[in-house]
Amino acid sequence: MPTSPAFDIVVFGATSFVGQIITRYLFDQYGVDGPVNWAIAGRSESKLLALRTTLGKSADPLPIVVADAQSADALRNLCTKTKVVMSTVGPYALYGEPLIKACAETGTDYCDLTGEAPWIKRMIEKYEATAQQTGARIVHSCGYDSIPSDMGVYFLQQQAKERFGQYCSTVKMRVKAAKGGVSGGTIASMLNLVKKASGDATLRKELANPYSICPPVEYVRPKQKPIMSVVYDTDAKAWVAPFVMAAVNERVVQRSNALLHYHKNFTYNEAVRTGKGPLGFMGAAAVTMATGGFMVAVAIPPIRGFIHLFLPKPGEGPSPEAQRTGYFVHEVYGQTESGQSLTVRVSGDRDPGYGSTAKMISQAGLCLAQDIAKTDKPGGFYTPAVLFGHRLIERLQSFAGLTFDVVG
Ligand SMILES: NC(=O)c1ccc[n+]([C@@H]2O[C@H](COP(=O)([O-])OP(=O)(O)OC[C@H]3O[C@@H](n4cnc5c(N)ncnc54)[C@H](OP(=O)(O)O)[C@@H]3O)[C@@H](O)[C@H]2O)c1
Structure with a gap:
């Protein structure tokens, strides 16, 4: 036995x-x-x-x-x-x-x-x-990728089903606030992916596919609209910018939709909320340029090697103090096809990544x-x-x- x-x-x-x-x-x-x-x-x-x-x-x-x-x-x-x-x-x-x-x-x-x-x-x-x-x-x-996103959308959908008798078809997550750092292992994983993608067109195509980890379906899925630049978001009532973890989180949430059948026309994206007015706009522009610039820079081998010198090495990461004082707050906005809306908040009491x-x-x-x-x-x-x-x-x-x- x-x-x-x-x-x-x-x-x-x-x-x-x-x-x-x-x-x-x-x-x-x-x-x-x-x-x-x-x-x-x-x-x-x-x-x-x-x-x-x-x-x-x-x-x-x-x-x-x-x-x-x-x-x-x-x-x-x-x-x-x-x-x-x-x-x-x-x-x-x-x-x-x-x-x-x-x-x-x-x-x-x-x-x-x-x-x-x-x-x-x-x-x-x-x-x-x-x-x-x-x-x-x-x-x-x-x-942090992808529990707050995936469980946040799950929570929103259960609440929508309870209140409206239906799931939301349009959902978005905005990082309202976050404080934390990054470790050598995370940097190594990111750089390994960028290095592979920079020499592989098929992989780049796969990375652009929001349904890449979903099982196949027999109907036409809706076009997804990832946030790639500065956008004014009417739900967050603020400017938003691309979120570095969106690429994985959006795919995990799409797989959950495919397996839990929230909605056939389900759309989902993630972004960072930077604030209202001119300062919010400038913040969003800065985040967009920094994220885009970093991705372009690390795709170029000599620059990647140079940047790596200044990033945490394997085994290194945020200090215990930074972990203790870190946090994150996400807001998830959902709307049903018949127009009812719901917002949920997901927060964590330590730095997100560690x-x-x-x-x-x-x-x-x-x-x-x-x-x-x-x-x-x-x-x-x-x-x-x-x-x-x-x-x-x-x-x-x-x-x-x-x-x-x-x-x-
Ligand atoms: N999803 C998230 O939110 C999130 C957050 C944090 C980290 N991560 C991911 O988690 C991973 C770890 O990150 P980290 O910064 O903690 O990494 P790290 O400090 O660089 O540690 C890597 C680990 O892998 C072990 N290892 C390497 N080769 C091995 C082998 N052949 N056999 C057994 N063990 C081996 C190392 O063992 P030794 O100690 O013996 O060298 C070490 O324990 C990364 O992939 C990172 O991207 C994800």
Whole structure:
């Protein structure tokens, strides 16, 4: 008879910048030998031991599993020990595939922090059939990209259905306020994607497709209108500019629409709100130029190398103080086809990319391990909204410092 796995969750890549924050969060929240059976994993035993030491003597019983992301045998062994693998080993397009393969083949549930849409597409194409056979539930993008966006739209749609008896067809998210920084791993993932796209026209075409990670449909989907420049937004009553995470978030939300069937004419975009009047306009122009300029600059190899010198390296990221004092506030505006409208606000109490992200992925992993039975949700590739629904919203509000409110 097969034995049940020893752990609910293994944090793979626990020594990464964000993995260390996740480890501290899980330890502070659940301890060792508490309600959650968990372990830390990575390729270097000495780094994992050093990380465990930082938690203090009471963390000594926290189990350690050594596995290299390139070793199929080590990854299969890791999978046999746990219900869920939570991976922060990135860039995922460089290191992530062997673990997806191992999880899909062994029926092990998986979540991660990737924002690399082309890689998500390839993993779905290669491993979805296997995951469906074995029962592995694979959930990408469980951090700042794309939980606030995907769960925010899910929350808005549930509220719309309750109040209006129908889902919204037109939805947009505006970042009202945010404070945070960026880590070396995130920069490495972004640069790897830009580097690949600059020499690959097919990939550039795929990146421009808002439906790139959606299953095919037999009807004509609506044209999406991503925010690429300065625009005055009548819902936000302010100027808005392109949002750097929109490219992945919009695709994840479109996949949720495809699987949850919010609406056949569903349109969605994201932007950053910069304010009213001439100052708001100038802010939007500055954000547009900075984002566009950065993308163009990093596409040119010598400039990319030069810029890289000034950006955080792998293992580096915002200080504990910056994580603690960071936050984000999003507003999601929805309108039904018959003209009713609704606004919801989603906020987080730490810097979006690290302090908040660590709590979001931890609760997503726990939701996968403890709340959602395989009989309810069988194997396959899910978005956070499709797999977790309201169970994750409850967890995020109770244990991760997020709020979801109807504000208009
Ligand atoms: N979605 C979001 O909101 C969000 C937020 C934060 C981060 N991220 C993503 O999360 C990932 C991690 O970011 P980060 O800044 O924390 O990264 P990081 O500090 O650069 O860490 C990378 C990790 O990968 C591990 N690794 C590399 N090669 C490996 C191998 N062959 N076998 C096992 N482990 C290996 C490293 O292990 P060693 O420690 O042994 O070197 C390290 O733990 C990135 O892809 C980033 O884009 C996403």
